[in-house]
Amino acid sequence: DTGVSQNPRHKITKRGQNVTFRCDPISEHNRLYWYRQTLGQGPEFLTYFQNEAQLEKSRLLSDRFSAERPKGSFSTLEIQRTEQGDSAMYLCASSLALDGQDSNQPQHFGDGTRLSIL
Amino acid sequence: KNQVEQSPQSLIILEGKNCTLQCNYTVSPFSNLRWYKQDTGRGPVSLTIMTFSENTKSNGRYTATLDADTKQSSLHITASQLSDSASYICVVSLRMKTSYDKVIFGPGTSLSVIP
Numbered sequence: 711d712t713g714v715s716q717n718p719r720h721k722i723t724k725r726g727q728n729v730t731f732r733c734d735p736i737s738e739h740n741r742l743y744w745y746r747q748t749l750g751q752g753p754e755f756l757t758y759f760q761n762e763a764q765l766e767k768s769r770l771l772s773d774r775f776s777a778e779r780p781k782g783s784f785s786t787l788e789i790q791r792t793e794q795g796d797s798a799m800y801l802c803a804s805s806l807a808l809d810g811q812d813s814n815q816p817q818h819f820g821d822g823t824r825l826s827i828l
Numbered sequence: 829k830n831q832v833e834q835s836p837q838s839l840i841i842l843e844g845k846n847c848t849l850q851c852n853y854t855v856s857p858f859s860n861l862r863w864y865k866q867d868t869g870r871g872p873v874s875l876t877i878m879t880f881s882e883n884t885k886s887n888g889r890y891t892a893t894l895d896a897d898t899k900q901s902s903l904h905i906t907a908s909q910l911s912d913s914a915s916y917i918c919v920v921s922l923r924m925k926t927s928y929d930k931v932i933f934g935p936g937t938s939l940s941v942i943p
Contacts, residue, residue, distance in 0.1 A: 714871070745933075752832075752917050752933030753872070801871055816862065817931070819871030 714820035716802050722826045723792060730788045731823045735804030742785050744777055745801040753801050797827045830855045832920050832934035840940045845908055849937045851901040851918030859921040863892050863903045866915045908941045
């Protein structure tokens with residue numbers, strides 16, 4: 711399967727613990743996005759990378775959240791000191807930017823990591 | 829404020845029937861509009877994409893329309909199948925000064941197709 715892969719699919723943890731999610735994008739895609747989705751809502755943008763550079767972060771991304779894409783390939787999203795409100799589906803997407811623009815290139819999504827905070 | 833609204837919030841139809849989902853947006857400057865299908869527990873999958881100059885786009889039994897003047901889009905599903913049961917999300921991109929187009933997702937319409 712050459713689609714976007716996310717691990718783990720589900721994560722259950724106690725409040726206050728740290729968690730880390732991994733996203734493996736489509737190999738030739740240079741852009742990678744993280745989103746958060748709660749039940750009955752559309753995805754909300756968190757951050758995005760162009761290759762290894764993190765170019766934009768949403769205000770939703772508090773200082774407890776950190777994302778990396780060290781070699782411009784896979785990415786990790788870490789949440790420190792988790793809170794009940796962090797319970798959500800965390801989606802990763804990737805796209806191929808051509809000539810600096812990706813507006814007409816669809817974002818390909820993974821199936822997400824569902825985080826449940828006890 | 830840049831927003832994307834969708835209606836209805838949820839819809840139940842009989843298998844074989846047609847349906848139309850609506851999307852209204854207040855987004856400027858507009859770049860493009862996409863419809864995504866999201867099955868329960870899965871990530872969204874792109875169905876159609878339309879730029880400012882396009883007013884209709886088809887993908888099998890799915891037909892999307894766009895009226896850039898009224899800032900409205902619709903997704904028409906013909907001869908619905910049980911597998912069409914999913915959330916349908918309207919996504920609008922803003923043309924930014926940077927190379928990244930900001931993307932705004934609607935809340936989705938939950939469609940249930942019943943036998």
